[in-house]
Amino acid sequence: MISSTILLGMIGPWQYVIIGLAILLLFGGKKIPELMRGLGSGIKEFKDASKDDTSKKEKE
Numbered sequence: 001m002i003s004s005t006i007l008l009g010m011i012g013p014w015q016y017v018i019i020g021l022a023i024l025l026l027f028g029g030k031k032i033p034e035l036m037r038g039l040g041s042g043i044k045e046f047k048d049a050s051k052d053d054t055s056k057k058e059k060e
Contacts (some may be wrong), residue, residue: 027035 016035
């Protein structure tokens with residue numbers, strides 16, 4: 001019983017392939033680079049905003 005619950009929580013390489021194919025089918029090949037670009041710019045903005053918050057706290 002315990003070993004089956006441990007195995008269900010693990011993600012193997014075939015699950016990554018299936019997830020990748022599902023994303024490719026949902027969004028298409030042309031849309032994925034745009035999504036990644038948007039994700040990267042969002043992460044960059046988040047990091048910049050968190051740096052601004054820490055610098056403001058240090059000044060106070």
